[in-house]
Amino acid sequence: MPGLGELERYHAARALDGKPFRSACYAPTVSLYFHPTGRVQACCKNDRFPLGDVRRDSLAAIWRGARSGQLRDALRRDQFGAGCQQCAWQIESGNQLDVYTRIFDEFPVSAAVPEWPVMLEFAVSNACNFACVMCYGELSSSLRAQEGLPPLENPYGERFFRELREFLPHLKRAKFFGGEPFLAAETFRIVDAMVADGLRIDCHATTNGSIWNARVEKLLAAQPFSIAVSIDGATKETFESLRRQSDFAVVQSNLRRFHACTRAAGTSFSLAFCLMRQNWHELVDVLRLAEELDCDCFINTVTDPVGCSLFGLPEDEQRRIADVLEQAAAAAGTAIARNRAHLLHEVSSLRRHAQLELRRRLLKLRSTPPAVCGAAAAVAPALEPIAGPLLDRAWQLLAQGQHAEALTTLRAAETAPDAVKLDPARPLHLAAQLALETGDALKARERFERLLLLRPGHPDFRIGGAWAACAFGSVDFARREAAAVLRDHPGHAGALHLATLLPAAQ
Numbered sequence: 001m002p003g004l005g006e007l008e009r010y011h012a013a014r015a016l017d018g019k020p021f022r023s024a025c026y027a028p029t030v031s032l033y034f035h036p037t038g039r040v041q042a043c044c045k046n047d048r049f050p051l052g053d054v055r056r057d058s059l060a061a062i063w064r065g066a067r068s069g070q071l072r073d074a075l076r077r078d079q080f081g082a083g084c085q086q087c088a089w090q091i092e093s094g095n096q097l098d099v100y101t102r103i104f105d106e107f108p109v110s111a112a113v114p115e116w117p118v119m120l121e122f123a124v125s126n127a128c129n130f131a132c133v134m135c136y137g138e139l140s141s142s143l144r145a146q147e148g149l150p151p152l153e154n155p156y157g158e159r160f161f162r163e164l165r166e167f168l169p170h171l172k173r174a175k176f177f178g179g180e181p182f183l184a185a186e187t188f189r190i191v192d193a194m195v196a197d198g199l200r201i202d203c204h205a206t207t208n209g210s211i212w213n214a215r216v217e218k219l220l221a222a223q224p225f226s227i228a229v230s231i232d233g234a235t236k237e238t239f240e241s242l243r244r245q246s247d248f249a250v251v252q253s254n255l256r257r258f259h260a261c262t263r264a265a266g267t268s269f270s271l272a273f274c275l276m277r278q279n280w281h282e283l284v285d286v287l288r289l290a291e292e293l294d295c296d297c298f299i300n301t302v303t304d305p306v307g308c309s310l311f312g313l314p315e316d317e318q319r320r321i322a323d324v325l326e327q328a329a330a331a332a333g334t335a336i337a338r339n340r341a342h343l344l345h346e347v348s349s350l351r352r353h354a355q356l357e358l359r360r361r362l363l364k365l366r367s368t369p370p371a372v373c374g375a376a377a378a379v380a381p382a383l384e385p386i387a388g389p390l391l392d393r394a395w396q397l398l399a400q401g402q403h404a405e406a407l408t409t410l411r412a413a414e415t416a417p418d419a420v421k422l423d424p425a426r427p428l429h430l431a432a433q434l435a436l437e438t439g440d441a442l443k444a445r446e447r448f449e450r451l452l453l454l455r456p457g458h459p460d461f462r463i464g465g466a467w468a469a470c471a472f473g474s475v476d477f478a479r480r481e482a483a484a485v486l487r488d489h490p491g492h493a494g495a496l497h498l499a500t501l502l503p504a505a506q
């Protein structure tokens with residue numbers, strides 16, 4: 001979590017004049033996000049602390065419900081533990097410009113619990129014609145089919161659309177994601193409802209750029225629509241290898257249509273770039289395109305899946321990429337003027353990760369973990385008929401270093417018919433340990449934090465979190481955690497192990 005200094009710098013960089021109270025993030029105070037499964041969240045990032053589900057709850061109950069209240073309260077106290085870890089890390093990394101929370105700062109806040117949200121974000125369908133390498137089946141029907149899973153059931157029925165009509169007049173903005181928003185019937189239905197109710201609402205869609213037809217043109221004319229087109233490569237080869245099932249030429253030509261259409265309407269146009277191992281070398285060229293189009297390019301730093309993430313690379317490789325990107329930015333000069341700051345923030349964030357040389361060394365040191373199975377036993381009491389034994393097997397595989405097999409077995413446990421009976425801490429603990437041992441410190445840290453929310457003060461989870469924190473350079477914190485756990489649990493094997501290794505790793 002960000003320290004006090006980082007938090008103060010973060011708050012100071014925001015324009016919060018006129019807000020009746022200060023909050024680390026106003027998302028739950030101004031907005032709701034609808035996921036294709038029916039889950040309702042405060043924003044697209046926070047899938048760990050759902051506020052409700054449209055299959056069960058009314059929209060009014062979600063907005064005014066206890067979960068929304070808890071999240072608002074936590075953020076008002078600058079606490080990020082209820083699913084807001086990604087933003088906490090952004091703040092910690094000093095990237096004040098691109099902290100996701102900031103998109104919510106622009107909205108007026110009328111009260112601690114406003115009567116209505118002023119923004120709704122609709123990812124109400126996973127219908128998508130692409131199967132991008134960094135995306136997931138819950139967001140892409142094409143990927144879901146490739147995973148061999150049945151189509152998602154559509155949770156957005158008549159009741160949802162009826163209730164939505166009450167919310168629409170209060171909106172200052174509506175955003176459409178997906179899936180591919182221009183393939184979702186729901187997008188058209190929602191905009192039709194705005195028109196039928198005589199409303200004019202700022203709308204936004206992030207699109208893969210593959211769909212342009214009369215229906216889309218009509219939609220864009222129906223409300224003031226801003227558009228972001230996702231461009232994850234500057235060349236056909238890279239683009240089509242990442243955005244699978246795409247056609248680079250079609251997207252390039254549609255992109256210019258969207259650009260012209262938004263310019264004519266006086267709305268905004270932008271590009272979105274998913275920064276990954278596979279395409280970082282084309283970022284500067286995409287920023288040149290943004291300059292040519294005189295638009296912003298938003299950089300989505302992919303951290304998950306870890307196989308795509310720059311942060312999962314060895315630290316010397318991260319540092320090399322940061323150097324190359326910085327040199328390319330300097331060489332590009334004014335040709336990327338508009339988006340230079342975004343690129344430089346990515347570079348410094350990468351450097352920050354790269355600096356933490358301890359990461360690799362500590363992970364090596366961890367190769368003889370002392371208490372993996374002991375730790376498992378601590379949260380593995382009664383066994384259920386299928387899920388429980390599968391989970392035990394996964395722990396054994398993990399202890400034997402068979403990570404891929406452990407992950408497959410964990411997934412099987414999570415989807416077993418009796419998985420609901422599992423104590424949620426059990427699979428989560430295994431997932432956290434697995435992330436730690438396979439070098440995905442970001443995920444490990446987040447999972448241990450969630451475990452500590454489930455079991456405050458649990459010594460194994462504190463030590464797991466401390467190991468993950470080491471990978472981010474928080475060695476002092478890890479040392480303090482080891483000492484504190486040893487104070488409360490003298491002789492705790494994991495704490496002893498950590499305390500013994502840390503000085504050696506300095």
Ligand SMILES: C[S@@+](CC[C@H](N)C(=O)[O-])C[C@H]1O[C@@H](n2cnc3c(N)ncnc32)[C@H](O)[C@@H]1O
Nearest residue numbers: 134135178179180206207208230272300302304
């Ligand atoms: C899920 S997509 C939905 C809209 C549309 N289908 C598209 O691709 O633009 C919304 C945005 O998330 C980005 N995205 C996809 N997978 C991501 C990941 N693993 N991490 C960060 N951003 C991701 C996409 O590139 C896109 O800009």
Ligand code: SF4
Nearest residue numbers: 128130132135140208
């Ligand atoms: S186009 Fe968008 S929703 Fe579809 S697979 Fe790619 S990132 Fe996911």
